[in-house]
Amino acid sequence: MCGIVGWVDFSRDLRLERDTVAAMTGTMRARGPDGEGVWTCAHAALGHRRLAVIDPAGGAQPMTALCGDAGLPVVLTYNGEIYNYRELRTELMVRGHRFRTASDTEVLLCAYLEWGSDFARHLVGIFAAALWDARREELILVRDRMGVKPLYFHPYPQGVLFASEPKGIMANPLFRPRVREEALPILLNPRLTMPGETPLDGLEQVRPGHTVVADRSGTHQTPYWRLVSRPHTDDAATTVATVRELLDDIVAHELRADVPLCTLLSGGLDSSAVTALAQRHTAPEPVRSFSVDFVGADADFRPTALRPERDTPYARLAADHLGTEHTEVVLDPRGFARVHDVTLRARDLPTLGQFDESMYLLFQAVRRRSTVALSGEAADEVFGGYPWFFDAAVVWRDTFPWLGDAPRLADCLAPGLRRRLRPAQVERDRYRTLLARVPRLDGEDGLQARMREVLYLSMQGPLAYLLDRVDRMSMASGLEVRVPFCDHRLVEYVWNVPWAMKTADGREKSLLRAAVRDVLPAKVLGRAKSGYPASHDPGYGDAVRAQVRDLLRDPDSPLREALDLDRVRALAGSERDTMVFADTAHMLLPLVETDAWMRAYGVELAA
Incomplete structure (x- = not known):
């Protein structure tokens, strides 16, 4: 994992702007503590800060390939991991490419040289990449299918700025942070954010599964991947076996690293499944695992619908059963405030308070022993794990089910603003817009059709916000977090499994539970969903x-x-x-x- 920045401007010589590009690159230091690089030409400049995970000696960036008789450069700066890089490397060698390094970075660069703008379709992984192709005088920005790795850009008439985080763009004098009144509803409820949207005026994100091309005519964004609904023809036994086979393969690929690796183990079904499969692949060596708890939690904990139980007893049970080398990170809530400024600067947007602060402190502790961690994020959105999926009144309510029964903070806006912005209408419009994008299946109706909508809605703003939090807090600590449940092959397959099969035992995530039944203890296997822990101090x-x-x-x-x-x-x-x-x-x-x-x-x- 790394931090990337860049600048394309067709009206100025960016070789004279190296100091500005260096300042932009410097903002990514926490994301990439192991190295730095800057490349410039007349109209393009790319910067990179590196967290070395694959081929520490050979994967420095920006990476350049000289093409054709004129030796025109194609230059790459990239953040992420390509899990199928070894298989792609073999395929590309058969096609005539020669490699100077053992890095996934060079594989990505050669994939672009081989397949052009379609190269992302060949990648399995989490990535945000920028390529300057001097042959065409165009910049290509691309983001992984689920949006695990962030990539922001600011288009303007003469060119575009881009960066892994807003701070990289803010370091350029061309951009000034400003918020319009219309953005207040999503500032007060970030899960309402639409794909590609930010609250800052003029700042966009590359949408998940999209490519942005910037050239002299402007910027153009197109999808290279989207969910497709198809009839599911596998029977229950085949479906369970397929999910298990996919998870086994995904975890095996995500264990590829040339640095120390661990798992995040809450004792819930998702993280325990990932840890169990990782342990099987690393045996006889125990996998390292980490959980989080709070000082005083024994006395302070209060069950809620989303957090009915404490994690610690289940994390211990799972670690003992699996034989991991387990560490409990116990945090004092009174210390959260001291890292607030760090988490704010990591996000460049409003934080989640204690949830960001505790996650950052957890990741800091993990980073002392590991550089890469596997986590269970996104299983609830993919397999159907949240309590609001199982409350009929919430499911059939004609709005975002994940809003549940909570009050709307936008109702606390001043009366004049409420009249101008009409936050209830904003919520409805966003709901209707996303509802219109649901990939539907002909002939599907009733609960199955509605649950397809509910799952799709949960995989938009809510999942994006969750993944963004994990990325920011981990990268602020110099830790790479990998998310097996975001592998697009698993997502595509499970998307089309009927809801009745996803809940075959009458509970949440029945399909996942069945797929890992043989590797987890019964109490962990049957545990109810519990969200990331909150301090109840x-x-x-x-x-x-x-x-x-x-x-x-x-x-x-x-x-x-x-x-x-x-x-x-x-x-x-x-x-x-x-x-x-x-x-x-x-x-x-x-x-x-x-x-x-x-x-x-x-x-x-x-x-």
Whole structure:
């Protein structure tokens, strides 16, 4: 994993802008602590910070290939891992390519030389890549199918800026951070964000499974992959066997690394399945595993719909059963605030408060012993694991099911803003837009058709936000996190498995449970879904409420004038259980974090 940046401008000589490109590249230091490179020509500049995982001695970037009699360069800067790079390397050698390194970077570069802009279809992995092709004077930006690795860009009339994180673009004087009023609903609920959208004016993301080409005519974005609905013809036994075969192959490929590797083990079905399969591939050597808990959790924990149990007993049970080399990382919630600025600078957008802070501290601890970690993210979205999938009233409600029964924070906007923005209409419009994109199957109706919609909606904004959090907090620690459940081959197959087969035993993720039944202890196998752990330390909730009160009193707050103060006070003074939030403090976090972000980055709110 790495950090990439770049700049294409057809109106200036970028060889004279090397200092600016170096500054952009320097913002990616945390993502790439092992090396740095910058390449420039008249109209293009690429920068790279490297976290060395494959071929540490030979995979330096930007990487260049000279093409044709004129020796015109094709230059690559890339972030990610290509899990099938060994197989692709063999295929490309048969096609006449010769390799100077053992890196997946050179495989990606040669794949582009062989297949052109279609090269991404041949890749299995997580990646965000930029290629400058001097033969055509065009920049190609490409992002993996599920959007695991981030890639932002800022198009302008003369060219484009791009980077793994917004900070890389912000380091260029051409870009100034600004938020329009219309972005407030997604700042207060980031899961409403549409693919490719950001709250910053003029800043876009390359959409998952898309390619962006930038040339003298402008920027053009096209898909190279999308989900397709097809009839599922396998019987139950074949389906279970196919899922197991896919997972075995995926985990085996994702264990490829030339650096120490581990798993993140919560004791839930997803992470335990990944750890169990990893252990089988690394035996007789035990795989390292890590879990997280909080000081005082024995006394403070309070069950909620999304977090009905603590992870620690199950993580211990799974680790003992599998024989992993397990470490419990126990965090003190009173220390979260000291890393808030770090997590804010890692995101360049409002943070998730304690959830980002605890994840960053966990990843810091993991990084002391490992450079790569396998995680269980996305299994709930792919196999159907969240509680709102199984509440009929929520499922059939004509809006995003993952919103559950929670209040809408956008209802706390000032009356004038509510009238102008109509947040309820914004929510409906986004829901309808995504609903229209669901890849439907002819003849499908009833619960099966609705659950296809529900799963698709969950694989959009909510999954994107989850993957973004993992990427930012891990890369801020110099740790690479791999997510086997995001492998597109698994996603494509499970997408078309009927809902009745996904819930064959009457519970969530029945199909996954059946596929790994032989490798997990019964208590872990039958455990109910429990989300990433939250600290229930009452002192943390009190601190969030105090921050909200301070915001409401502070005339210098950039967010205060946008809020209905009485509604915020009423919400802050209430306490209610919801399907989505750990508590009311969790619900209020976007107010505190948006205010902090706007102050830290000097973000203006424009009408």
